[in-house]
Amino acid sequence: MKKLIFFLLTTLLIVGCSTNETKIVGNVQNLELSGKTIYFKEKINREWITIDSVQILNGTFQFKKVCDTAKIVYLICELPSGDKIRQAFVFEAGEINISIDSIGKVYLKGTKQNNLFQSYLDQKNELYQKGEHIFSKLEDSTLTADEKSKQEIEMEKLETDETKIDLDFSNKNVNTLIGTHVFTTSFHGMTIDEKESVIKLMNNDTKKVKRVSEIIANIDIEKRTSAGNQFSDFKLPSLTGDSMSLSDFVGKTDYILVDFWASWCGPCMQFLPELKDFYAKNKGSKFEILGVSFDDNMEAWKSTITKNEISWKHVSDLKGWKSEAGKIYAVNSIPATVLIDKNGKILGRNLSIQQIDLIISKSATNIRKN
Numbered sequence: 001m002k003k004l005i006f007f008l009l010t011t012l013l014i015v016g017c018s019t020n021e022t023k024i025v026g027n028v029q030n031l032e033l034s035g036k037t038i039y040f041k042e043k044i045n046r047e048w049i050t051i052d053s054v055q056i057l058n059g060t061f062q063f064k065k066v067c068d069t070a071k072i073v074y075l076i077c078e079l080p081s082g083d084k085i086r087q088a089f090v091f092e093a094g095e096i097n098i099s100i101d102s103i104g105k106v107y108l109k110g111t112k113q114n115n116l117f118q119s120y121l122d123q124k125n126e127l128y129q130k131g132e133h134i135f136s137k138l139e140d141s142t143l144t145a146d147e148k149s150k151q152e153i154e155m156e157k158l159e160t161d162e163t164k165i166d167l168d169f170s171n172k173n174v175n176t177l178i179g180t181h182v183f184t185t186s187f188h189g190m191t192i193d194e195k196e197s198v199i200k201l202m203n204n205d206t207k208k209v210k211r212v213s214e215i216i217a218n219i220d221i222e223k224r225t226s227a228g229n230q231f232s233d234f235k236l237p238s239l240t241g242d243s244m245s246l247s248d249f250v251g252k253t254d255y256i257l258v259d260f261w262a263s264w265c266g267p268c269m270q271f272l273p274e275l276k277d278f279y280a281k282n283k284g285s286k287f288e289i290l291g292v293s294f295d296d297n298m299e300a301w302k303s304t305i306t307k308n309e310i311s312w313k314h315v316s317d318l319k320g321w322k323s324e325a326g327k328i329y330a331v332n333s334i335p336a337t338v339l340i341d342k343n344g345k346i347l348g349r350n351l352s353i354q355q356i357d358l359i360i361s362k363s364a365t366n367i368r369k370n
Helices: 002-019 112-138 145-172 177-189 192-199 210-224 266-282 298-307 324-328 353-369
Strands: 021-028 037-044 047-055 060-066 071-078 084-091 094-100 106-109 235-237 243-245 255-261 287-293 313-315 336-341 346-349
Touching (some): 047 060, 071 177, 084 106, 084 112, 106 112, 112 145, 145 177, 145 192, 266 287, 346 353
Parallel strands (some): 021 094, 287 313
Antiparallel strands (some): 021 060, 037 071, 071 084, 336 346
């Protein structure tokens, strides 16, 4: 009898454990990735924590692990080109099928939340393809100014569409793990009203998520530094070690653009050529830029400025994401910008170059009329 009871208990334990098991079945189309290692990592407080790893063999990989609690995990793998695949997914009980195509794009299938996430990623991928098509057109040297302007307007429309996708998904799935992930990784593209519309739908458990609570706390700061308000001053060390304040620049030109960036920030470096070109055309009494770096390494900061010949003024306390200026302006993602007029009034945050150009052009036109 005791043996029977022991057998039954053991069987129940095995069944119980198996229902909490995560099984990942992977398929890789790029044969050059054979032998490469795939890492599964969590991002906690902006730090990457490795959970485990698996090797790609003959175009496949498999991974099993007991899943006590569902969580967001990133699949990370280096491509032969040196670029990295980095794709988030929901690490939850069940079988998850992960496919990596020939160019490194990842597709998810299998569990409820990953299927839901993939439906969101499909919408985003469609936009990215349209964006790549526009980028290829903009690189055409034979493009006329009028044609270039039309393509730039199309790109702005895509950015608006992308925010709508993020917002809709966040609203519909606000109190799920994947809904929270989408919100906390895309909120920077939303207006204050849009962010608050999502927060109103959150239950107490979601509001207690560390990243969510940070976003909620920063909204009040963002409101104080949004368009229509007077600028908030800060003082940080320059490249030479001397301190410079934002107030040292406000009023010296018609407009000052505060550019939050970092040498390690890929999107910042992609934005740089466009910003440099705009600066070259408008610098002087009309326009100036103050760069605020989120670097934490002096040499990386200095060498990037020198290498890229960035000629405007720069400041940084080398505290990374803990930058004092970043806190004052509730900067949660970079690149980020704040446009201020000569009277110290904030005209906008994270405006596109086209929007900034329109503001400056209107101002110049009004001066000529008067």
